[in-house]
Amino acid sequence: MNLVLDIALTHVRSRLRQTLVGLMGVAMGVGFSVMMAGLMEGSQRDFVTQLVDALPHITMSDERREPPRQPAEDHYQVVAFSGLSTMATRPGIKNPYAIIASLDSWLEGAVAPSVQARAVIRYASRDTAANVTGIDPKREAAVSKLPEQLRQGTLKDLYRSSNAIILGDRLAEKIGARVGNTIAVVSSTGRVLTCTVVALLHSGISQTDETQAFTLIKTAQILAGQTGIVNAMRIRVADIMAARDIAGRIEAQTGYKSVSWQEANEDLLSALEIRNFIMYTVVGAILLVASFGTYNIISTITHEKTRDIAILKSLGFTEGTVRSIFLLEALIIGIAGTLLGWVLGFALCQALGTLEFKSPFMDATRLPMYYSPVHYALAGLVALTASAIAGYLPARKAASVHPVEIIRGAS
Amino acid sequence: MTIQLPVTTPLIELRHVTKTIGDGVETTLVRDISMKIEPGEFVAITGPSGSGKSSLLYLLGLLDVPTSGQVLMQGRPVPADSETERARLRLKLLGFVFQFHFLLVEFSALTNVMLPMRALGERSERAMKDRAMKLLTSLGLEAHAHKLPGQLSGGQRQRVAIARALANEPQVILADEPTGNLDSASSEQVLAVLRQLVDETKRSVVMVTHDLALAARADRHVRIVDGRLID
Numbered sequence A: 001m002n003l004v005l006d007i008a009l010t011h012v013r014s015r016l017r018q019t020l021v022g023l024m025g026v027a028m029g030v031g032f033s034v035m036m037a038g039l040m041e042g043s044q045r046d047f048v049t050q051l052v053d054a055l056p057h058i059t060m061s062d063e064r065r066e067p068p069r070q071p072a073e074d075h076y077q078v079v080a081f082s083g084l085s086t087m088a089t090r091p092g093i094k095n096p097y098a099i100i101a102s103l104d105s106w107l108e109g110a111v112a113p114s115v116q117a118r119a120v121i122r123y124a125s126r127d128t129a130a131n132v133t134g135i136d137p138k139r140e141a142a143v144s145k146l147p148e149q150l151r152q153g154t155l156k157d158l159y160r161s162s163n164a165i166i167l168g169d170r171l172a173e174k175i176g177a178r179v180g181n182t183i184a185v186v187s188s189t190g191r192v193l194t195c196t197v198v199a200l201l202h203s204g205i206s207q208t209d210e211t212q213a214f215t216l217i218k219t220a221q222i223l224a225g226q227t228g229i230v231n232a233m234r235i236r237v238a239d240i241m242a243a244r245d246i247a248g249r250i251e252a253q254t255g256y257k258s259v260s261w262q263e264a265n266e267d268l269l270s271a272l273e274i275r276n277f278i279m280y281t282v283v284g285a286i287l288l289v290a291s292f293g294t295y296n297i298i299s300t301i302t303h304e305k306t307r308d309i310a311i312l313k314s315l316g317f318t319e320g321t322v323r324s325i326f327l328l329e330a331l332i333i334g335i336a337g338t339l340l341g342w343v344l345g346f347a348l349c350q351a352l353g354t355l356e357f358k359s360p361f362m363d364a365t366r367l368p369m370y371y372s373p374v375h376y377a378l379a380g381l382v383a384l385t386a387s388a389i390a391g392y393l394p395a396r397k398a399a400s401v402h403p404v405e406i407i408r409g410a411s
Numbered sequence B: 001m002t003i004q005l006p007v008t009t010p011l012i013e014l015r016h017v018t019k020t021i022g023d024g025v026e027t028t029l030v031r032d033i034s035m036k037i038e039p040g041e042f043v044a045i046t047g048p049s050g051s052g053k054s055s056l057l058y059l060l061g062l063l064d065v066p067t068s069g070q071v072l073m074q075g076r077p078v079p080a081d082s083e084t085e086r087a088r089l090r091l092k093l094l095g096f097v098f099q100f101h102f103l104l105v106e107f108s109a110l111t112n113v114m115l116p117m118r119a120l121g122e123r124s125e126r127a128m129k130d131r132a133m134k135l136l137t138s139l140g141l142e143a144h145a146h147k148l149p150g151q152l153s154g155g156q157r158q159r160v161a162i163a164r165a166l167a168n169e170p171q172v173i174l175a176d177e178p179t180g181n182l183d184s185a186s187s188e189q190v191l192a193v194l195r196q197l198v199d200e201t202k203r204s205v206v207m208v209t210h211d212l213a214l215a216a217r218a219d220r221h222v223r224i225v226d227g228r229l230i231d
């Protein structure tokens, strides 16, 4: 066996208990770092996935960023007007299918229109307020998770009868309606439509399940009292990172306000960055503290072995060789601690991943853990670097011992 | 054409070597000493306690550097500023035996003897082990090769230390009171080993002792008083 390694192992073994404590320190540092990183990145990815998956990447709404110009402004260019009564423009996106056709021609992704209406749903003399969203079943699947959230029916069932409706499961429960029942939907203007329940929705978010209902576009348009107009276009793009640019292009082309998921969640995304910064600071601090333990052990060993160092140097060992003995000892602790820490970190991630959180507002969820070799490599790298530094400082001091002083003292 | 002079180069030569320590209050350990250690010579250094015997030995053994004057190994000046170079010279050419055995207590006698060979790295593991075993056997320690220093007697430890000093076939053995801690029988054994080394392998030995009877058995006897050589 290599001489330096041989001596290093002997030293480490002679201080077994302290070495194990130091090793545990490194292992804990690495383990908790891996766990923290897995948890943080897991929740971040989960969060972004929910943002990106559950919601459309770009939402085009019937708003405009600037109020439409008034005819008077076109006429008198120098003055600003205030208090003008607006033109009676109906809110909504006009000619939705023409816009869809033009977007389809260049957009890599999918577009689906929707209409919003408020209504009261009545069944067997019980009523409840609901949001009725009119959708295009053929396009909806490409932009939302709605098809997967349906129970006892599919989106296609909306075509089955003239006024088919899908109800949130809690909403249906509240009024006691089931699939196949006929319910009354009352619009805000007092119009009453008779609809057949064709499916139930379970999204897991109670707010949605209690208030949402889906119909075909035309049914919702009747409830909203507007024909030929939709309220929003939801767009999914193939490259989610390009959503911001695409939104800009769509807005320029159509004039309707188009908001990308990044723009909609700007503050959340910057909060995530701050969170990451805090995480890396904490992880770095944990590993730094762990390296204090290593420093302590190597210092102790070098003090105990001063005579051995003097002997080795008198025999003709160079300072470099002596230094490498103690540096190696620190690395042995660092490497063993890192390996153990990886196992510990993985176990912690697994354990946290099985924890179930129950909430009255959501379905039971597990902590989203993310497993990445990068976390392990990063924690290991920091731990080893810290160990090397923690070992180098006492090693350098030990190697500079003057053998004559020790030999004189011991003789 | 060069003419080969029939003069041997001294193994170690000191030229007007002085060693002072301490800044502020200076202590002179060794004063203006010039001496030569020739090949195949057994030199004894004696003197009163505190006269500078050990200090002189450390200078001869390149463990210490002089404050002024020059040290030459095999005719070449030893660089005072390169500890690495002096370490290399110690490893290849010099062997030390001290009053205290200075063995590594966690390693067996055999491993201790192998240490300098492994540091030099010129032999295979097998050859190192064979040589270490042979050295221990020649010192009557074949039965104790695998014992730890703590399991050996004082005389046995000192012989292990001698075996270790001999590991790399050094030109000079420097011994500082090698029999200081031993009874007369063990002392006799150690001295016999050193004597044999000089007589049979033409190595040189420099031995510091306060025992004049031992010193009388050396080829040459050097006295030192208050850091100075006296003839």
Ligand SMILES: Nc1ncnc2c1ncn2[C@@H]1O[C@H](COP(=O)(O)OP(=O)(O)OP(=O)(O)O)[C@@H](O)[C@H]1O
Residues within 6 Å of the ligand: A408, B021, B027, B028, B029, B047, B048, B049, B050, B051, B052, B053, B054, B055, B056, B210
């Ligand atoms: N670090 C030091 N500081 C001050 N004085 C020292 C130091 N080391 C040695 N000395 C002094 O240097 C002198 C020579 O010491 P040295 O050890 O060489 O003597 P010695 O002849 O080997 O003595 P002994 O026979 O007792 O071993 C002594 O007077 C000693 O007190």
Ligand SMILES: [Mg+2]
Residues within 6 Å of the ligand: B053, B054, B055, B176
């Ligand atoms: Mg002395």
